[in-house]
Amino acid sequence: MTTAANTEDQQGFPAIDATLLRIAVVFRVVGAGWLILLAILTLATEPSQIDAGVRSGLVLSAIGIAVVWTAVTVVLMYRRPTVLQHVAFLAVDVALAVWTALTPSLTQSVSFFAGGFPISSPLLIATTRGMVATLLPAMLVAGSSVFGLSRASARAVEVVAINLLAPIVVAWGFGTIREQDRQRRLAEEALALERTKVARADERAEMAAHLHDSVLQTLALIQRRAKENRGIVRVARRQERELRAWLNGGPPLSATNMLSGALIRAAEEVEDEHDVFIDLSTAGDTTLDDRTTGLILAAREAMKNAARFAGVEKFYVLAEVVDDGIRVVVRDQGAGFDPSGIPEDRRGIRDSITGRLDRLGGTASIRSSVGDGTEVELYVGAPT
Amino acid sequence: MTGGVRVFIVDDHHLFRAGVRSELEDSVEIVGDASEVDAAIEMIREREPDVVLLDVHIPGGGGRTVLESVASTHPDIRFLALSVSDSPEDVIAIVRAGARGYVTKTVETEDLVAAIESVAGGDAVFSPRLAGFVLDAFADTLPVGSDHEFDQLSPREKEVLRLIALGHTYKETALRLDIAAKTVERHVSSVLRKLQLSNRHELARWAADHRIV
Numbered sequence: 119m120t121t122a123a124n125t126e127d128q129q130g131f132p133a134i135d136a137t138l139l140r141i142a143v144v145f146r147v148v149g150a151g152w153l154i155l156l157a158i159l160t161l162a163t164e165p166s167q168i169d170a171g172v173r174s175g176l177v178l179s180a181i182g183i184a185v186v187w188t189a190v191t192v193v194l195m196y197r198r199p200t201v202l203q204h205v206a207f208l209a210v211d212v213a214l215a216v217w218t219a220l221t222p223s224l225t226q227s228v229s230f231f232a233g234g235f236p237i238s239s240p241l242l243i244a245t246t247r248g249m250v251a252t253l254l255p256a257m258l259v260a261g262s263s264v265f266g267l268s269r270a271s272a273r274a275v276e277v278v279a280i281n282l283l284a285p286i287v288v289a290w291g292f293g294t295i296r297e298q299d300r301q302r303r304l305a306e307e308a309l310a311l312e313r314t315k316v317a318r319a320d321e322r323a324e325m326a327a328h329l330h331d332s333v334l335q336t337l338a339l340i341q342r343r344a345k346e347n348r349g350i351v352r353v354a355r356r357q358e359r360e361l362r363a364w365l366n367g368g369p370p371l372s373a374t375n376m377l378s379g380a381l382i383r384a385a386e387e388v389e390d391e392h393d394v395f396i397d398l399s400t401a402g403d404t405t406l407d408d409r410t411t412g413l414i415l416a417a418r419e420a421m422k423n424a425a426r427f428a429g430v431e432k433f434y435v436l437a438e439v440v441d442d443g444i445r446v447v448v449r450d451q452g453a454g455f456d457p458s459g460i461p462e463d464r465r466g467i468r469d470s471i472t473g474r475l476d477r478l479g480g481t482a483s484i485r486s487s488v489g490d491g492t493e494v495e496l497y498v499g500a501p502t
Numbered sequence: 503m504t505g506g507v508r509v510f511i512v513d514d515h516h517l518f519r520a521g522v523r524s525e526l527e528d529s530v531e532i533v534g535d536a537s538e539v540d541a542a543i544e545m546i547r548e549r550e551p552d553v554v555l556l557d558v559h560i561p562g563g564g565g566r567t568v569l570e571s572v573a574s575t576h577p578d579i580r581f582l583a584l585s586v587s588d589s590p591e592d593v594i595a596i597v598r599a600g601a602r603g604y605v606t607k608t609v610e611t612e613d614l615v616a617a618i619e620s621v622a623g624g625d626a627v628f629s630p631r632l633a634g635f636v637l638d639a640f641a642d643t644l645p646v647g648s649d650h651e652f653d654q655l656s657p658r659e660k661e662v663l664r665l666i667a668l669g670h671t672y673k674e675t676a677l678r679l680d681i682a683a684k685t686v687e688r689h690v691s692s693v694l695r696k697l698q699l700s701n702r703h704e705l706a707r708w709a710a711d712h713r714i715v
Contacts, residue, residue, distance in 0.1 A: 335607075338586045339517055342521060342608060399637065402641035433669070434669040436667045438641075447664075449669060
């Protein structure tokens with residue numbers, strides 16, 4: 119449970135921040151010890167300039183703050199490190215630091231017994247919140263530390279310099295470390311991602327080779343040996359098609375924004391719907407537009423027609439991009455019919471083909487005779 | 503059985519080999535089979551079949567290696583490519599390497615026998631699919647002036663390929679174009695030669711464009 123809680127705490131809290139934070143907290147512990155020693159020494163050796171009771175109270179308040187607040191900081195560092203970056207915590211932190219820095223002046227002591235505790239507050243801010251955020255707290259603590267000292271004293275200059283410069287330098291240094299760490303982690307992540315990608319591609323290639331050598335062969339065999347069982351052949355063919363689509367992976371053979379891809383798609387639909395096999399060839403290719411889409415819809419009608427009325431298991435489609443347009447021929451070797459006496463039920467379908475081509479400004483010609491198959495030739499010219 | 507065409511099968515898929523063997527046994531003489539490139543080359547050279555049924559995809563270099571090695575010592579042995587792949591690139595590659603034809607593995611037995619006999623007789627065997635691939639491969643029109651005699655199909659050759667792609671037999675094609683069946687065969691052989699000899703840049707690019715499994 120503890121481990122889980124810790125992991126959760128660490129989420130979004132990079133290891134580098136935890137390390138830097140620890141450095142700041144260790145400095146606070148040292149600073150607090152420093153304050154306690156100096157404060158006890160002051161109480162014991164310096165004669166009181168003000169009421170002795172008041173002085174003891176003020177000095178002890180500084181000691182108390184140093185002990186309790188340092189303990190709080192240490193506990194939070196282990197349990198809830200993010201709290202140490204929170205604005206509310208830091209505001210309280212600065213207020214307490216200012217108070218402890220003021221106590222030597224308030225007690226009119228000669229010794230600056232606040233020691234290293236006050237400066238640990240801007241240093242803590244410098245650790246995680248950067249240079250700009252550090253500036254104001256550093257100024258407050260520096261001001262409080264020199265409060266009551268003679269303005270011209272060399273010591274005042276020294277205290278201000280240390281209290282301002284140290285946090286800013288630390289903020290800059292830690293900022294640099296953190297940025298380098300971030301860059302390094304980004305690079306590592308990119309590398310890991312690349313490795314995963316390469317590994318996946320290898321795996322896929324290996325799998326594809328295996329499937330090709332085994333499964334596709336088996337599917338072909340099933341189609342050869344199960345001719346009498348249409349159901350099995352149909353399942354095997356569909357599996358074969360799906361497997362091929364998967365194996366192709368990358369840029370698909372049947373990109374559906376191209377004439378060839380859209381025709382393959384249409385033929386597959388007719389195959390599935392009517393349980394036939396369409397031997398489709400495309401020569402040349404072109405991108406789809408209204409004209410080619412219309413042509414494909416007409417070709418689909420012609421394929422459906424062949425599938426429904428020819429009474430054959432297999433027929434042929436050839437689509438060709440020629441100099442002056444696109445030609446699609448659908449040919450079956452089935453029942454055929456007498457074009458001069460088209461039955462009523464087939465007229466509608468025929469009209470949907472020829473009508474469509476008329477609207478596209480193309481042509482549709484149908485060749486058929488009873489018992490000798492049907493050939494539908496569709497043509498649209500190039501756009502002018 | 504005897505006196506028929508002597509056939510050797512190269513295919514790494516055991517079940518498929520066995521299946522084809524049993525289907526063909528009544529019509530042709532099977533003189534052996536192999537599943538690996540090196541074994542295939544050695545056995546074909548030793549047994550000298552009329553026709554080798556060659557799977558395009560076999561481990562250890564593929565069908566093409568078998569074809570090229572055997573052709574270098576036994577130019578009279580003819581190859582009929584057989585593939586499950588339907589990949590234009592592979593099919594065109596093996597035909598360019600010297601196969602006399604190509605059929606898919608789902609071909610009907612009687613069509614396979616007919617194809618073997620045609621190849622044995624020196625003819626080219628274009629399945630509708632191969633005819634489509636070849637039309638596609640030669641589909642781009644070349645810039646004027648760059649035409650080489652092997653780089654372009656004649657209008658008549660295109661006509662023949664169109665009819666074959668639509669499932670017409672050579673005989674039906676001849677009837678339709680009102681020419682002799684022998685003339686159709688001559689056209690197909692000429693297309694095959696062009697395919698093998700053409701260095702046209704587009705053919706290489708076309709194969710690359712169609713790179714599929």
